[in-house]
Amino acid sequence: MTSASGKVFLVGAGPGAADLLTLRAARLLAQADIVFHDALVHPDTLALAVNAKLVAVGKRCGRHSSTQQFINSSLVEAARRHACVVRLKGGDPLVFGRAQEEIDALTAAGLDYEVVPGVTAALGAAADLGVSLTRRGLSRSLALVTPRIGAEEAAGRGWIECARHADTLAIYMAREDATAVASALIAAGRAPSTPVTMVVNATLAGHTQAMGTTLAALGAAATEHLDGPAVILIGEVLAETVTGLGGGGLAALDARTGIQVRPCDPMDPAALALLRASDACMQALYPPESNHLIDPAALAQDQTLFLGAFDGARLVGCGAVRIMDDDGRYGEIKRMFVPPEARGRGAAKAILAMLERHLIDRGLRIARLETGIHQPEAIGLYSRLGFVERAPFGSYRPDPLSLFMEKRLDAPVP
Numbered sequence: 001m002t003s004a005s006g007k008v009f010l011v012g013a014g015p016g017a018a019d020l021l022t023l024r025a026a027r028l029l030a031q032a033d034i035v036f037h038d039a040l041v042h043p044d045t046l047a048l049a050v051n052a053k054l055v056a057v058g059k060r061c062g063r064h065s066s067t068q069q070f071i072n073s074s075l076v077e078a079a080r081r082h083a084c085v086v087r088l089k090g091g092d093p094l095v096f097g098r099a100q101e102e103i104d105a106l107t108a109a110g111l112d113y114e115v116v117p118g119v120t121a122a123l124g125a126a127a128d129l130g131v132s133l134t135r136r137g138l139s140r141s142l143a144l145v146t147p148r149i150g151a152e153e154a155a156g157r158g159w160i161e162c163a164r165h166a167d168t169l170a171i172y173m174a175r176e177d178a179t180a181v182a183s184a185l186i187a188a189g190r191a192p193s194t195p196v197t198m199v200v201n202a203t204l205a206g207h208t209q210a211m212g213t214t215l216a217a218l219g220a221a222a223t224e225h226l227d228g229p230a231v232i233l234i235g236e237v238l239a240e241t242v243t244g245l246g247g248g249g250l251a252a253l254d255a256r257t258g259i260q261v262r263p264c265d266p267m268d269p270a271a272l273a274l275l276r277a278s279d280a281c282m283q284a285l286y287p288p289e290s291n292h293l294i295d296p297a298a299l300a301q302d303q304t305l306f307l308g309a310f311d312g313a314r315l316v317g318c319g320a321v322r323i324m325d326d327d328g329r330y331g332e333i334k335r336m337f338v339p340p341e342a343r344g345r346g347a348a349k350a351i352l353a354m355l356e357r358h359l360i361d362r363g364l365r366i367a368r369l370e371t372g373i374h375q376p377e378a379i380g381l382y383s384r385l386g387f388v389e390r391a392p393f394g395s396y397r398p399d400p401l402s403l404f405m406e407k408r409l410d411a412p413v414p
């Protein structure tokens with residue numbers, strides 16, 4: 001190492017959120033004379049480099065990965081001219097970051113360097129989901145893998161060998177190859193029903209999207225157009241998340257965490273189109289196989305909306321609303337489902353409010369629902385929320401155990 005030259009810091013910027021930076025990284029950015037940064041580094045992070053010249057490098061900056069050589073030589077050259085050179089990389093520099101090539105170039109040039117770790121994408125995604133990637137009794141191993149082989153790279157030992165044995169997998173740079181990845185994993189012995197969650201824009205609140213599915217359906221799920229980098233998490237530890245996310249298709253925006261979950265299963269194109277078109281901030285398409293409360297046939301009805309309430313990434317309830325009256329005055333709240341563990345946490349109330357809002361948005365003035373005559377808790381809730389008992393519609397022949405309730409919606413009528 002030459003003391004006359006400066007030092008190069010290979011710094012992890014984390015996967016997205018600017019405040020996931022280490023204090024050391026922030027201090028170095030403030031000191032830096034020049035910063036070579038990846039394309040996806042948050043502007044607020046770059047703003048910490050108050051005195052530095054900023055140089056965008058990396059594929060998404062319009063350069064090809066083959067310009068790694070250019071980056072290597074730029075770092076060497078910069079270290080000869082500046083005291084503090086920062087190479088700022090997304091996530092952690094040592095995880096799929098080509099840091100070793102830069103380290104080798106610096107070492108060969110006799111230059112001093114230091115690595116400052118960052119939060120890697122898989123861990124940011126797990127944090128978004130609130131899911132531990134290791135878990136007692138379920139997962140004792142975690143593999144970070146990628147099927148991607150760079151142009152000038154030897155294939156080496158197949159990633160699938162590692163993926164076959166690890167309990168939990170975090171797969172980087174794989175969205176475009178999701179179908180092949182899933183097939184390879186199934187061929188390698190992973191069950192087609194293995195839970196999978198793909199997280200896009202991890203840690204970027206308001207932009208994060210998570211899709212829960214199974215290995216068998218991963219290919220179809222990954223074709224959903226989602227903008228931003230994606231990491232695919234696979235393994236039994238994701239089971240609850242996937243169930244919560246709908247296990248195959250849903251759309252939701254969780255206001256608390258900013259995770260948006262979108263329809264991902266081609267169960268019913270009409271219903272998915274409807275969900276996409278809807279401006280609901282919380283929506284869910286509940287999977288028929290895990291749901292005996294919402295009739296899958298209703299998915300085909302254009303006028304039916306399915307909405308879900310979320311706690312974090314977990315679905316804590318869902319409901320369906322249908323526009324039913326000839327003159328458009330009535331909307332029917334078809335069904336609501338709140339699992340026992342979510343009761344008493346306001347989920348039912350939240351779902352009702354969402355359902356009502358959708359009726360209001362469509363210019364309907366009366367919400368109507370049907371409930372079981374022997375469901376005092378539900379009847380009590382509806383009464384408290386302004387619903388009153390009404391006779392069924394003239395032509396409708398109700399189940400004798402059904403009770404009909406109505407509420408005038410406090411909506412501006414268009």
Ligand SMILES: C[S@@+](CC[C@H](N)C(=O)[O-])C[C@H]1O[C@@H](n2cnc3c(N)ncnc32)[C@H](O)[C@@H]1O
Pocket residue numbers: 015016089090091092093094095096097119120121122125171172173174199200201202203204229230231
């Ligand atoms: C070249 S690798 C860099 C990985 C990075 N060094 C890290 O530790 O996260 C880029 C890949 O990381 C993943 N990735 C990076 N940021 C992400 C984010 N915010 N959300 C999801 N995946 C992300 C994607 O798989 C993307 O294709």
